Amino acid sequence: MASLPRSVLVVGSGGREHALVRALLRSPSRPRVIAAPGNAGIADDVPCFPIAADQIEGLVSLAQKEKVEFVVVGPEVPLSLGLVDRLSTLGIPAYGPKADGARLEASKIYTKEILQKYRIPTAAAAFFDSADAAIAYVRSRPAPIVIKADGLAAGKGVIVAQTHAEAEAGVRTLLALPGQGRPGKILVEDCLTGEETSLLVVVSGRDYIILPTSQDHKRIGDGDTGPNTGGMGTYSPAEVVTPALLEQIDREIVRPSVDGIAAEGIDFRGTLFIGIMLTPEGPSVLEYNTRFGDPETQVVLPRVSSDVLDLLWSAAIGKLSQHDLQVRPEHALCVVIAAKGYPEAYPKGDVIQLPAPLPPQITVFHAGTARNGAGQVVTAGGRVLGVTAIGSTLPAAAEAAYAICDQVVCSSKYFRRDIGAKQLKRQ
Ligand SMILES: Nc1ncnc2c1ncn2[C@@H]1O[C@H](COP(=O)(O)OP(=O)(O)O)[C@@H](O)[C@H]1O
Ligand SMILES: [Mg+2]
Known part of the structure; x- marks a missing residue:
């Protein structure tokens, strides 16, 4: 094992970043963790600095001032603005691609060209301006x-x-x-049908580790109805991705993607999040993202039992092959609590009360939360909390998560009732 950084800055303010902070705090090496800008829940765990995720120079100065030895970047915007490029010139290792790699998320036309060039299955498309x-x-x-x-x-x-x-x-x-x-600029592409899934892959050059599978629920309403959102809930493992299917996806999509990106001259060190449609003709790539998914991270990282700091650090310094990923066999399920009205207009500033103490199998990740003048935790965004439960079965995890969701007190609370239902029906 490479010697680990003693201090880490996590950039971002969502549930994903709270899950990253919690995972890093579990490291046996006990690093000092700080965050920018964080949220009310992250601030309960670690020191937070009020610098927004798109303030590249502010983040760079913070990293220098706090002498952090490692930066973990959550969202896509700082990646595409070149935060990792800037840190790299200062000799500060970071987890997340440089701007050249982040283009795989920031331009769908560029991604389509890469997919076509390396013969990775994807819908036929044409580009227009x-x-x-x-x-x-x-x-x-x-x-x-x-x-x-x-x-x-x-x-x-x-x-x-x-x-x-x-x-x-x-x-x-x-x-x-x-x-x-x-x-x-736009793409016009053929419509694919099938079930959607996504895969989080930790990439370091030509090395990669596929993280446990998970399934998101994009629509706001039960039964996958209503408008799309950032994600209303997840569970892991996603049994729709059978071991045989995962092997096929690895062979036809992951390996050629990682090799293709490297062949383009991109030294990608970060998460390649691959959106996939499981069509009757086989798995087909919908898109790449170049960071952890939110709320996929809130079920995937709690199942990783090896040291997540070592995983991310190994990827950042080009030693990923030395990390031995260990995954807990239990199921994880996350229900996102949103502010009623999301993804359209929603109120902010509503007081949130969580049940206490929380049972040991429950983690409540904060997303859009803040503290008001009276020190109370209040809503401050569309997606507010992610209630993650670990259970020996998926129904056990769902039951535990929903019991907590019902006890959360907040006048604008909204959540889906059917996270995991599709998989439960299948079983
Ligand atoms: N070719 C396609 N065929 C059918 N549905 C698609 C296709 N491309 C995208 N979608 C749907 O649109 C959603 C958003 O598309 P995606 O490429 O993931 O963009 P983004 O996440 O940046 O909005 C997908 O999750 C999927 O439901
Ligand atoms: Mg998508």
């Missing part, structure tokens, strides 16, 4: 058809159009989407 050409192409393809904005769009950049009329409107909407540059 003008409405007329895109609409002519849309008319030449069968509906449903998918329109995607090229750049980072915080989950608002994809339209699965059921009809040609909807697709044409989608072309105009996404070409005009703010924050995409002018002219905007």
Whole structure:
């Protein structure tokens, strides 16, 4: 085992970062952990500094001032703004790709070109920067058809159009989407069908470790209804990914992705999060993200029993092959508690009361939380908490998580009742 850093800065403020902080605090090497900007729950665990995740120079100065030996970057924005590049010039190792690797998330056109170049299964697509050409192409393809904005769009950049009329409107909407540059760029791609899954892969150059499987629930409503969200709940393992399927995904998608990225000259050290559609013709890549998933991390990391600090550090310093990943056999399930109204407008500042003490199999990860003037924990974002339970079976984990969700007191509390239900039905 490589000698581990004694101090770590975690960048970000969501449930994912709270899960990262908790996992790092479990390290037998007992590192000093700090976070920026963090949230109310993270601040209960470690010192937090009020520097937003997109304030690259502020984060760099903080890392220097606090003499941190390692930075773990949670969200995509600082990665694509080059935080890791800046840290690297100062000799501070970081977990997360440099801007060249982060482009795999920040540009869907770039990703599609990589997927095509390395013959990795993905939907056929064409790229446009003008409405007329895109609409002519849309008319030449069968509906449903998918329109995607090229750049980072915080989950608002994809339209699965059921009809040609909807697709044409989608072309105009996404070409005009703010924050995409002018002219905007879009992809028009064939619609795939099947169950979706995603895989978190810790990558370091040509080495990689596939983390335990998990399944997200994207829609706001029970039974996968209503608008898409950042994710309303997860469970791990995801039994839809059988060992044979995982082997196929590894062979057809993970290995060629990691090799292709390396062949492009990118020294990728961080998480490659691969969105996959399990089509009748086989697994097909929907997208790459270049950071841990939220809320996948809230079920995956609690199941990792080897030292997560060693895992991330080994990846960052190019010694990933020395980490021996150990995974607990138990099931984990996370229910996201959101503010009612999310993903549209929602109230902020509502007081949250958690049951205490929490049972040992429960962890409540904070996401959009803050402290008000009276020191009370209040809602401060759309997704507020992630209640993760560990259980010997999935139903046991679900029961334990929901018992806590019911006891959380908050006037704007909303959560899905059916996290894990699909897998339970299958069993
Ligand atoms: N080719 C496709 N066929 C069918 N559904 C798709 C396709 N591409 C994306 N989707 C749907 O849209 C969602 C968002 O697309 P994705 O590429 O993951 O972008 P992002 O997560 O950046 O919004 C996916 O989770 C999936 O449900
Ligand atoms: Mg996605």
